[in-house]
Amino acid sequence: MKHKIFFASSKLSVYFLITSVSLLITLFQIQLIKHPSSSPLTPIFLPLKDLTFATTPMDGNTWFMSSLNDTFEDGEAEHLLFPSPSFHHNLLLCFSGRHRSNGTKNSYALAPHHSLPSGAKLFKGLTFISDSYYDYENLWHGLSAMVPFLAWHSSNGCEKPERWLLYHWGELRVEMSPWVRMLVEAVMGEKVRIEDLEEKGEGLFCFERALVFRHNEGSMGMKRKNMVYDMMRCKARAFCGLGSGGGEGHGMVRVTLLMRKGARSFKDEEMVARIFDRECGKVEGCRLKVMRPNNLSFCDQVKLMAETDVLASPHGAQLTNMFFMDKNSRVMEFFPKGWKEFAGVGQYVFQWIAKASGIKHQGPWHDSNADTCPYTDNSRCFGFYKNGQIGHDQAYFTNWTAMVIRDMREYKLTEEYRHAQQELRSRKCLCTT
Structure with a gap:
């Protein structure tokens, strides 16, 4: 009986050791992505869809780019902007992969402009990046994903994106409903260009400027709405x-x-x-x-x-x-x-x-x-x-x-x-x- 208890305790100890090491590795990777200058191993790519948040995908930072904290501005929806002089060392956002059925196979990293990942394509200009827990085909779901971008557009000199990049659960999407598309085109005054990433070499790309919303309207105040x-x-x-x-x-x-x-x-x-x-x-x-x-x-x-x-x-x-x-x-x-x-x-x-x-x-x-x-x-x-x-x-x-x-x-x-x-x-x- 004592031998069985000892054996079970040993197995439990090994389990906790493996779990602890995995957690430490993950935390180390997160620190590298937030502070890339501290290590020559950068950039470190992490999954766009973090399954450790699978039970709370819409809470906190969400499971999309989970290691990065949002910027909160009074009355606005929380967002991420790259590069930002006061945020993440003025780094560019980079993505790898273009999977449409498994968001864990797509990944992200931060990198300095002068040291982008080898083979990465640089998208010039401003890219609007959306991740929605819902879809872009339903009118209400699509609208709630677009509203924060239109709000940002109106309060930032009416700036327009060069392209849109759409994700659902970290999975690439290349369509939105015609109604949602027409609404955005009516507001922006130009055609919506949705990037499909099909002809981008190895599927490794960085953005000269990127605006990310991942909570739909999120914390946007009623006056702003x-x-x-x-x-x-x-x-x-x-x-x-x-x-x-x-x-x-x-x-x-x-x-x-x-x-x-x-x-x-x-x-x-x-x-x-x-x-x-x-x-x-x-x-x-x-x-x-x-x-x-x-x-x-x-x-x-x-x-x-x-x-x-x-x-x-x-x-x-x-x-x-x-x-x-x-x-x-x-x-x-x-x-x-x-x-x-x-x-x-x-x-x-x-x-x-x-x-x-x-x-x-x-x-x-x-x-x-x-x-x-x-x-x-x-x-x-x-x-x-x-x-x-x-x-x-x-x-x-x-x-x-x-x-x-x-x-x-x-x-x-x-x-x-x-x-x-x-x-x-x-x-x-x-x-x-």
Whole structure:
């Protein structure tokens, strides 16, 4: 028995020794990457995706370039800028690898301009580098990744990048949704150039200047968000040849019921449309449009929102367009059963956009009628409910719709509204030449 205990203790000691040595090596590598002048072995490349942070990939420094600390500026999203005289010895950022399915096979290092890694290609000018835990195809996910870059652009002399480098979990991405691309092009005033790294020799490259965001909007303050969303609204409308102010007629209320197909669509679209049409017909100057976002171009969507005072729609990416509406417009959002209980913070994303863009979110409606989740494990129930269809409550929808339309009409008859429209028409967009 004593021999077994001794043997187990020996194995445990060896395990702790190996773990300790591995940790010391990692810490040594981190010190080398932060202080390369201290060793002739530099540059030391570390994985872009650090699996030691796999359980907390969005916390702290994130698992993307985990050894480097962000720069925090008042009200701005945390970021990394290379080179920086006060940060990392004025070194350049270098990457190795172009893997699209395993971020641990891509790596990064810091190096002085006069001593770049052998065979490295130097990208001239400014490179915008994004790592997102989510994707760039979904409108909301793509928007939240782009907002910090557009904010930095507006507060740094409207400087534009030579190229974009996109990562998801440290894996290279070469596409973003056409809607996200068009929005960025509208704001920047030029085409988005996404680097694919396909013809770059051995896949070793450094950046003359690089701006890195890896937390999406992160710690950006509300005042700064309001400014960025104002700029995006203004620049998108100008890009699409629309006026700054969307007001039309004295007290006119323009209601858009934006439908979805399939997931999170209304079970009885005709009934929902009749409720909105009936209540709109009771208010002088109210006009209703029943629309679908399918096959609408970017500018079609901007125009539709610029001509909308009240937007009603199921929860979904199409609601991202709301910030193209005038400030103080109204939004009504509908959910299938199960979202309130199991969706977590994801159910609030359009309330966040509304707040950032000055839109008044009139509260969600959650359907309570659907099949009961068959799983005892609640973590599986959201998947069961996520894409369900949405029913309706005729009495509730009637009262809610009537209240929102009347409230919007009363606002559009105020001096506050007229003053806001005049100010909007006279104001130039940020970063307008």
